[in-house]
Amino acid sequence: MQVTTPLPPSAPSGGGVRSIQTRAPLVPQPAAPVRRHHSTNNLKRLLDALASCPAPHLLDVGRMCDQNINWLIHHRCKVTVDDQITTLPPPPPPPKNVPAHFRDSLADMEKPPAPVVIELHHPEGLFDAVLCWDLLDYLDPAGARQSLERFAGLLKPRGYLLAFFNCERAAVRPATRYRIMDADRLEYEPLPDAHPPGRAYENREILELFAGFDLVNSCYLKNQMREILVQNKPVRTGRSS
Amino acid sequence: MWNWKETRDEKSAARSADAAAQSYNTAGHETHHESRRTPMTQSAQPIAMIGQSIHFKGELTGNEDLMIDGVVEGKIDLKEHHLTIGKNGRIKADLRAKSITIQGEVTGQIIADEKVDIQVTGRLQGDIIAPRLSIADGAHFKGSVDMDRKAESAKAAVSHDDKQLHVRPPQRVAMPV
Numbered sequence: 001m002q003v004t005t006p007l008p009p010s011a012p013s014g015g016g017v018r019s020i021q022t023r024a025p026l027v028p029q030p031a032a033p034v035r036r037h038h039s040t041n042n043l044k045r046l047l048d049a050l051a052s053c054p055a056p057h058l059l060d061v062g063r064m065c066d067q068n069i070n071w072l073i074h075h076r077c078k079v080t081v082d083d084q085i086t087t088l089p090p091p092p093p094p095p096k097n098v099p100a101h102f103r104d105s106l107a108d109m110e111k112p113p114a115p116v117v118i119e120l121h122h123p124e125g126l127f128d129a130v131l132c133w134d135l136l137d138y139l140d141p142a143g144a145r146q147s148l149e150r151f152a153g154l155l156k157p158r159g160y161l162l163a164f165f166n167c168e169r170a171a172v173r174p175a176t177r178y179r180i181m182d183a184d185r186l187e188y189e190p191l192p193d194a195h196p197p198g199r200a201y202e203n204r205e206i207l208e209l210f211a212g213f214d215l216v217n218s219c220y221l222k223n224q225m226r227e228i229l230v231q232n233k234p235v236r237t238g239r240s241s
Numbered sequence: 242m243w244n245w246k247e248t249r250d251e252k253s254a255a256r257s258a259d260a261a262a263q264s265y266n267t268a269g270h271e272t273h274h275e276s277r278r279t280p281m282t283q284s285a286q287p288i289a290m291i292g293q294s295i296h297f298k299g300e301l302t303g304n305e306d307l308m309i310d311g312v313v314e315g316k317i318d319l320k321e322h323h324l325t326i327g328k329n330g331r332i333k334a335d336l337r338a339k340s341i342t343i344q345g346e347v348t349g350q351i352i353a354d355e356k357v358d359i360q361v362t363g364r365l366q367g368d369i370i371a372p373r374l375s376i377a378d379g380a381h382f383k384g385s386v387d388m389d390r391k392a393e394s395a396k397a398a399v400s401h402d403d404k405q406l407h408v409r410p411p412q413r414v415a416m417p418v
Contacts (some may be wrong), residue, residue: 066375069376069386073388079385081382
């Protein structure tokens with residue numbers, strides 16, 4: 001395809017016309033990731049639960065998002081940001097020629113020697129709530145269990161923890177950042193360059209993970225996300241460090 | 242519920258910081274042959290700058306906008322002015338300013354009356370007290386964020402007083418008999 005564009009009169013070359021050779025792209029360009037808005041059931045519930053605290057202190061261990069921080073501090077929260085997802089090592093590549101629904105079982109059989117556990121260096125019992133977002137989808141069950149033990153230690157007695165699980169059994173689930181639009185609505189921003197979560201938990205596994213907490217609300221959304229809000233036990237006994 | 246639009250002051254502060262950074266970077270490229278230029282704002286007013294080779298320890302106060310591209314340890318207090326930490330800036334200090342833009346590395350507590358802006362090359366480890374925070378994708382931040390509750394409550398009280406002052410008494414309307 002030949003395209004001719006007239007040059008401006010001040011252009012240095014003598015001719016008034018320049019030709020540009022362009023080719024039609026051979027490979028279709030991938031569409032830009034679409035941000036979608038979805039309802040949230042537990043964020044408002046969490047804020048309502050924190051209403052009795054004079055200045056609730058939240059720990060956000062999900063992907064850093066300035067909009068969320070601004071929103072939360074304007075809802076009289078103090079927010080400690082400790083993005084754990086971007087510091088996680090990338091998951092091992094999935095085995096080839098294996099259906100997606102078998103991959104988690106295979107991953108269980110070929111367990112790495114030590115699970116990835118979230119390392120947090122904050123004082124015990126400091127926070128009124130922990131926002132996990134979908135962090136646990138990046139961890140295997142052993143790592144998730146140990147990380148939840150750690151979160152329980154960081155929470156005050158009767159403190160809250162909010163976690164999301166993507167229950168979609170698609171082969172590739174993109175990494176996602178969750179932006180708070182309002183108390184009832186989140187924007188899901190796909191991050192194609194970030195490494196995706198490696199795990200899709202079953203409902204049974206999710207409930208097992210939170211066995212050490214009191215369940216406040218668990219809901220399964222139309223977009224195949226499970227939101228779970230749990231509360232720390234009043235006094236924790238026999239917890240491993 | 243909240244007014245997310247930037248005020249004109251915020252915008253102009255951010256613009257002047259960008260302009261300062263841009264003009265400084267341009268100047269930086271040209272310093273191989275010429276003497277270092279002072280960064281200029283759009284209104285051609287020079288802003289103070291601590292250059293890349295400067296290492297300062299102590300307490301730094303001032304009444305004008307400042308850009309730091311060197312190393313500062315201690316305390317920086319600019320009160321009503323804008324502070325920019327350039328890409329080469331390495332700060333281990335508590336910072337206080339009207340608004341703060343971070344392009345380099347900062348470790349310490351930050352108090353800003355208006356806004357903290359951590360740009361893509363910025364790295365901040367420390368606690369922030371500011372009403373607004375902006376973090377670019379790729380920037381690094383670890384710490385806590387809180388609003389200055391006293392200032393906010395004072396503002397709220399002032400606005401409440403203003404409203405009370407501007408309340409008009411109900412006017413009597415003469416009714417036709």
